[in-house]
Amino acid sequence: MDERDLMHLRRSLELARAARAGGHHPFGSLVVAAGGGLLAEAANTVGIDGPTGHAETNVVRAVARVHAATLRSATLYTSTEPCAMCAGAIYWSGIGRVVYALGEDALHAMTGDDPANPTMALPCREVFGRGQRPMVVEGPALVEEARAVHEGFWR
Helix, strand or coil: CCHHHHHHHHHHHHHHHHHHHCCCCCCEEEEECCCCCEEEEEECCHHHHCCCCCHHHHHHHHHHHHHHHHHHHCEEEEEECCCHHHHHHHHHHCCCEEEEEECHHHHHHHHCCCCCCCCCCCCHHHHHHCCCCCCEEECCCCHHHHHHHHCCCCC
């Protein structure tokens, strides 16, 4: 992980803060091409789009329509480790690399049994590891910055 990765992770945290400010769950994601160009970014929209409106699924839908041929060399940056549903969507989109800030375990420690986040406690590496192609996963990183986005939101 390098400074460019950290810059993109911080952007995902900005998107998460914006989602929270807009009344949504505090999650944000973006997809960046191998050359560094932004392909798409998205925030959580569960309040509008229902339970599949996670930031990662939103950004995957946006990039898969337009950039499908280049996704294997692209990176998805996300404020929190992808859940099992999002990991599946990322895998099926063809994206080759995921970098995340806050781990699912750390998020669960903050949310506990909050019904708004019924986590499956299934690390994305396990989901990707069941696939037929390799996935690069890096994280957690910027944990304290990522944790701050969630403080006071859950429960």
